Amino acid sequence: MDLYYDPIVDEHVSSPMGLIAPVWYLAPQQREIAESAWTMAATLTGLLGGEPSGLEDPNLASLLAWHTGEFADGEVKARLWEHLDQVFEPSWDHDLGEFTFRFGLDEPHPRGQMNARAMAGWVCGPGAWHRVFNEPNLEKFDEPTVSGLDFPRVALSEARWDGTALHLVAHPQNASVRDTRTSVQIDGLPSSDGWMLTCPDGSTTAVEMSSSSTGTELELVVDGGGYQLWRS
Numbered sequence: 001m002d003l004y005y006d007p008i009v010d011e012h013v014s015s016p017m018g019l020i021a022p023v024w025y026l027a028p029q030q031r032e033i034a035e036s037a038w039t040m041a042a043t044l045t046g047l048l049g050g051e052p053s054g055l056e057d058p059n060l061a062s063l064l065a066w067h068t069g070e071f072a073d074g075e076v077k078a079r080l081w082e083h084l085d086q087v088f089e090p091s092w093d094h095d096l097g098e099f100t101f102r103f104g105l106d107e108p109h110p111r112g113q114m115n116a117r118a119m120a121g122w123v124c125g126p127g128a129w130h131r132v133f134n135e136p137n138l139e140k141f142d143e144p145t146v147s148g149l150d151f152p153r154v155a156l157s158e159a160r161w162d163g164t165a166l167h168l169v170a171h172p173q174n175a176s177v178r179d180t181r182t183s184v185q186i187d188g189l190p191s192s193d194g195w196m197l198t199c200p201d202g203s204t205t206a207v208e209m210s211s212s213s214t215g216t217e218l219e220l221v222v223d224g225g226g227y228q229l230w231r232s
Contacts, residue, residue: 200225
């Protein structure tokens with residue numbers, strides 16, 4: 001199967017792994033074909049029975065990790081990641097606040113594309129990638145928006161609107177940032193009055209929402225604690 005075709009030089013660039021490489025593109029469109037290709041790869045590498053083998057190649061292993069998130073969960077996914085945690089070389093850079101896989105390549109910088117595949121597979125649950133295209137959440141475009149984050153000094157591990165409350169969790173890039181304060185802008189709330197902010201310690205304060213185009217500034221402590229912005 002072609003990865004792509006160059007019409008200028010009339011060149012078909014074929015996939016060296018047959019149907020395995022394009023599984024991610026097929027899954028939202030031809031799911032049965034995609035799942036068959038994943039099943040073949042999972043069977044050949046022992047993921048569906050026996051000991052995993054042939055996954056020392058980080059290119060193949062990251063592809064399989066990517067696809068397994070879409071097609072399997074529970075024991076199958078756990079077995080795969082138990083093996084990959086040994087061969088992917090998981091690494092923390094505590095100063096940068098970055099978690100990456102080094103894949104045993106002994107390179108100065110982690111491979112971005114293979115890290116993206118691996119982490120997509122880790123966070124993806126069965127059918128999630130298919131639903132992004134076939135059951136899109138269009139309501140999110142009319143829901144509240146968080147902007148102005150001081151990234152990468154601060155990261156939001158949660159920024160979620162549940163229909164009545166906005167949930168926020170701010171994490172520090174490294175130890176020097178922990179317990180400092182940061183601010184974000186909130187706009188798109190369904191109304192401008194009666195909003196309250198519940199802090200990680202359980203205390204609650206009233207928040208005066210701004211009608212300006214830049215939104216309302218909300219201050220958070222960067223310590224991994226959970227905040228809730230809700231209307232009384």
